[in-house]
Amino acid sequence: MATLMFSSTPSIRKAVSIINNLDGSKFPLLLSRILQKLHMKDERTFSEEEEERLQSTLSLEVTDLELxxxxxxxxxxxxxxxxxxxxVLTQQLTQLEMEEDKVTALVEAWTSSGRDVLQKLRQRTLLPHxxxxxxxxxxxxxxxxTKTKQKIPNAMLELGVSREERDSNQKIRMEFTHEELYQFYNQLETIQKQLDGLS
Known part of the structure; x- marks a missing residue:
């Protein structure tokens, strides 16, 4: 049995009601725009001006458009x-009582753009650094x-870290004693084993 992707919450029921009342000719265009921007983390799908025009075009209140x-x-x-x-997508959207023409439009939009969206999402990192x-x-x-004869080894590590949306680099400097470096190495080995276990 397929995993349940959507629960019928009050807000989803209200949103489905709004979707069902939308003009069928405008709905695919709305979906297309959302799919174009879905992989962008910090970017809004529509600018404030575009949302105002959408609100007027779709005859919706601000809160309904947002929902x-x-x-x-x-x-x-x-x-x-x-x-x-x-x-599976068709079945689960139908269970939410979405009208057939809207389900068809959403599934067709996903079918035509889904592969591209998945590829872009895979390239996106989870963390900005x-x-x-x-x-x-x-x-x-x-x-x-206080002591003249001693041999204390230590390692200096400098990590260059960049942010995804900026070209600036940040330097992180760390100093390790032999024991600390050995513990750090063991932690990295554990992480590597876990990553290997996932592939």
């Missing part, structure tokens, strides 16, 4: 997350003011 857009984005995000097959460079240096402390 409509959020719900359609949610439906399409869930379809992407579950890599939903058209038949990405590791770019790693520099390191080994030091050997030979003396202190």
């Amino acid at each position: 409509l857009l959020q719900t359609l984005e949610f439906f399409l995000q869930q379809a992407a997350y579950h890599a939903a097959k058209p038949a 990405q590791l770019d460079t790693i520099n390191w240096r080994l030091n050997l402390q030979m003396a202190q003011s």
Whole structure:
């Protein structure tokens, strides 16, 4: 049995009612625009001016338009997350009492653009910071003011981190004793084993 993607909550029932009352000719255009922007994390689907025009075109209150857009984005995000097959998506939208023509439009939009959306979402990172460079240096402390003969090794690590939406790099510097570096290495080994286990 397919995983349940949508629960019939009061807000989803209200959104489905709004969807059912939309003009059938405008609905596919709305879906197309949402699918174009679905992979962009911090970007709104419509600008404020476009939302005002949409509100007038669709004859909706501000809160209803907001609910409509959020719900359609949610439906399409869930379809992407579950890599939903058209038949499963059709069945689950029908169970929410969405009218057949709207279900068909949504499933057709997903079928035509879903593969492209999935590919773009896979390329998107979950976190805005990405590791770019790693520099390191080994030091050997030979003396202190109180001790003349000693050998204390330490490692200096510099990680170059960049933000996805900016070109700026940030440098993170860390200093490790031998024991700390060994613990860090063991943690990285554990992470590597877990990543290997996922593939």
